[in-house]
Amino acid sequence: MGFQPPNTGTASEFKPTALRPEISVTGTFLSPGSFGKKVGLLFSGNLLSQLILVLAYPVIGRLYSPHDLGTYEQVNSLLMILLFLASFRFDTTLLLAGDEREYYHLTRLAYLALALVVVIVSLGLMLFGKRYVAWQQNPHLTPYLFWAVVFLLLAGLRQIRYNGLVYRNRIRLATAADVVNSGGNSLLRIGFGLWSPGPLSLFLSRFVALSVSLLSMGRIDRKDRKSGIKWAELKTTFQRFRGYAFFMSLGSTINRMATYLVPLILASFLGPVFLGAYAMANSTLSIPAAVLRKAVNTIYMREASEKKSRSQNLYPQFRKITLAIFFLGLGPLVVLLLWAPEIYTFVLGPRWTSSGHISRIICSWIFISLVAVPSISLVSVLRLERFYAGYQAVLLGSRLLLLFGLHVYFTRETPFLVGLTLHGVLFNIFLMGFMFKRLQGYRRVQS
Numbered sequence: 001m002g003f004q005p006p007n008t009g010t011a012s013e014f015k016p017t018a019l020r021p022e023i024s025v026t027g028t029f030l031s032p033g034s035f036g037k038k039v040g041l042l043f044s045g046n047l048l049s050q051l052i053l054v055l056a057y058p059v060i061g062r063l064y065s066p067h068d069l070g071t072y073e074q075v076n077s078l079l080m081i082l083l084f085l086a087s088f089r090f091d092t093t094l095l096l097a098g099d100e101r102e103y104y105h106l107t108r109l110a111y112l113a114l115a116l117v118v119v120i121v122s123l124g125l126m127l128f129g130k131r132y133v134a135w136q137q138n139p140h141l142t143p144y145l146f147w148a149v150v151f152l153l154l155a156g157l158r159q160i161r162y163n164g165l166v167y168r169n170r171i172r173l174a175t176a177a178d179v180v181n182s183g184g185n186s187l188l189r190i191g192f193g194l195w196s197p198g199p200l201s202l203f204l205s206r207f208v209a210l211s212v213s214l215l216s217m218g219r220i221d222r223k224d225r226k227s228g229i230k231w232a233e234l235k236t237t238f239q240r241f242r243g244y245a246f247f248m249s250l251g252s253t254i255n256r257m258a259t260y261l262v263p264l265i266l267a268s269f270l271g272p273v274f275l276g277a278y279a280m281a282n283s284t285l286s287i288p289a290a291v292l293r294k295a296v297n298t299i300y301m302r303e304a305s306e307k308k309s310r311s312q313n314l315y316p317q318f319r320k321i322t323l324a325i326f327f328l329g330l331g332p333l334v335v336l337l338l339w340a341p342e343i344y345t346f347v348l349g350p351r352w353t354s355s356g357h358i359s360r361i362i363c364s365w366i367f368i369s370l371v372a373v374p375s376i377s378l379v380s381v382l383r384l385e386r387f388y389a390g391y392q393a394v395l396l397g398s399r400l401l402l403l404f405g406l407h408v409y410f411t412r413e414t415p416f417l418v419g420l421t422l423h424g425v426l427f428n429i430f431l432m433g434f435m436f437k438r439l440q441g442y443r444r445v446q447s
Contacts, residue, residue, distance in 0.1 A: 066276030
């Protein structure tokens with residue numbers, strides 16, 4: 001039957017509940033409860049990382065060209081697709097472990113899955129690396145492909161350790177590691193760029209930042225290290241969580257394919273220089289999104305899982321967080337719609353003006369995807385992995401059809417960007433509506 005979390009129920013165990021009209025944006029995130037404190041701590045760490053990135057971008061924009069960033073993104077986009085397959089999402093199941101023993105078994109399963117995926121990806125790149133380079137129309141890409149394997153291993157290890165720290169409520173250490181990774185990468189890009197600007201400096205920066213971040217998380221818990229493997233218990237844990245792991249890894253990988261295949265396909269149509277401009281627009285728009293997304297998603301999933309195990313109503317907190325994110329994002333959205341090209345030209349330099357035009361178009365897509373973060377978190381809690389995998393499959397298929405359909409009639413980037421934005425907005429609205437409908441009219445029966 002797949003993953004069976006404790007005290008789970010079905011929709012028939014819910015009854016209607018009244019809506020609460022009051023919405024407090026600051027109260028949702030700054031309340032004295034455990035959720036507010038944990039989100040606040042992760043929020044502050046992400047905020048510091050993104051602040052470093054904001055301060056570094058004007059220098060980075062003047063050190064590197066769109067072609068440099070485009071070459072880097074042709075490897076990074078491939079990595080981001082593979083990363084969500086790296087541990088078959090067993091790294092995420094650490095947040096749902098029922099006890100210490102189960103946590104140890106899930107950790108081992110995550111490490112075993114990561115090792116398997118790294119070996120498979122290494123063989124795949126050896127066999128098909130040249131075809132990938134030819135598809136991307138960038139002969140300068142060949143010497144950088146091996147970085148995908150290196151980053152996959154380091155980032156996969158970091159994912160497992162990060163979720164383990166969150167499970168143990170070592171939020172400060174997890175936050176510090178995030179600052180080291182993101183903030184350190186930004187500063188290293190400047191340092192290596194001053195020495196020798198180019199794609200190699202971008203890859204070296206990522207490698208050093210990931211390595212130091214992983215080391216900063218500390219050693220593996222001594223108890224975990226000494227605890228022997230009991231294969232019967234490991235098999236039982238695998239059987240219990242395999243449904244979640246398979247469908248969430250499938251759904252998340254399809255989600256990443258839908259997200260990161262887009263720039264790769266656009267690069268095959270429009271070249272690596274356009275990909276560099278698109279990557280700059282997307283990464284700068286993701287700065288405010290990253291401040292909230294990881295903090296809310298990681299902690300909210302844990303809190304919602306605990307509420308469900310105690311048979312508590314999930315709807316009020318879900319509604320508050322979703323609407324709070326919506327209201328917090330309206331101001332930045334309006335600013336970008338009005339002045340994005342001017343902002344990019346002033347901050348990053350004239351060669352990145354095209355990124356400003358791209359940002360003006362896709363900012364609505366980024367905004368709605370951020371508002372949908374709590375809805376995505378509930379997929380795991382409500383055991384909707386099969387629905388999520390199907391949803392992502394339809395999303396990916398329709399997005400690919402849209403891209404290739406537009407390619408038949410258009411050769412400029414604007415129709416592609418407008419079509420992708422409308423497509424992304426509609427699918428995120430559908431997902432949020434589905435979650436609201438599932439929770440709004442029902443409440444869990446108190447045992």
